[in-house]
């Protein structure tokens with residue numbers, strides 16, 4: 010599967026989802042009345058540079074008349090295509106301005122549950138942050154749209170509570186919306202574990218164009234009772250720390266600022282992960298060798314630990330560690 014420009018040959022399949030209640034049931038635009046000519050017109054407009062109107066083709070579509078030409082110039086609509094080049098859906102970035110954009114996606118019923126939605130979303134977010142250098146992408150969905158809410162929650166997107174008024178104004182009269190946003194630097198597709206150590210998603214509340222707030226609550230979010238918090242700061246780029254394991258200590262490591270490579274080794278093998286997203290943490294529960302490399306000056310490593318500091322709990326000899334792991 011891949012993203013490409015919309016093509017006129019996509020119009021019949023685009024029209025098919027517009028007339029499919031399974032797809033449009035929770036969308037507020039009137040797709041049922043759309044014709045093949047409407048779909049073709051939308052595609053042509055998406056291709057004409059600077060006339061990228063969104064008369065149809067995504068969840069929040071409106072008529073061309075509703076959108077000024079200036080705004081239309083700031084929209085991108087692309088096709089999600091199968092390996093056989095069949096149109097599977099449309100993914101869009103709209104209202105691209107002031108470093109942010111609104112994301113929208115619609116896929117055909119035939120594409121649901123087959124990875125097309127996630128591929129389309131991941132690809133256009135990558136485009137937004139790397140090619141367009143945007144700072145944030147936001148979108149909303151009806152809370153009644155259980156399938157969509159499940160999809161975004163499953164992929165660990167965070168609900169936003171503080172949406173700028175000019176964005177809300179576009180949805181005047183529409184209630185029961187759930188807003189999401191993702192910021193540049195957020196890891197979109199994080200693995201579940203590294204060397205058998207669990208990667209956790211720290212609850213994070215983004216605010217469009219005003220950063221995000223992450224929090225962890227002791228007994229709710231931690232696999233152990235926290236006795237100690239420490240953090241490592243003011244480290245120059247390229248410095249390595251760690252080079253030890255612990256006998257009993259359990260810890261959660263996270264990086265609220267910067268980029269730190271964490272290498273973990275235990276009976277599961279040796280694996281690394283880059284900590285650069287403040288909403289990601291790693292739980293180290295078993296005897297695990299750790300090395301940390303500061304990829305960016307002044308990155309901060311925070312640690313929540315299950316025990317008070319105890320120098321005797323450290324295994325600083327790598328050969329001794331290997332013997333313990335191999336036993």
Ligand code: T46
Nearest residue numbers: 237239241250251252255260262299301310312317318
């Ligand atoms: C770990 C990684 C991620 C204390 O006195 N109290 C403390 O709570 C800690 C953590 C350290 N110290 C002393 C011990 C050393 O004299 O601080 C000095 C530096 O500690 P260390 O060389 O162990 O720092 P790192 O960065 O290699 O390792 C630290 C933790 O010690 C370790 O438990 O898992 O961060």
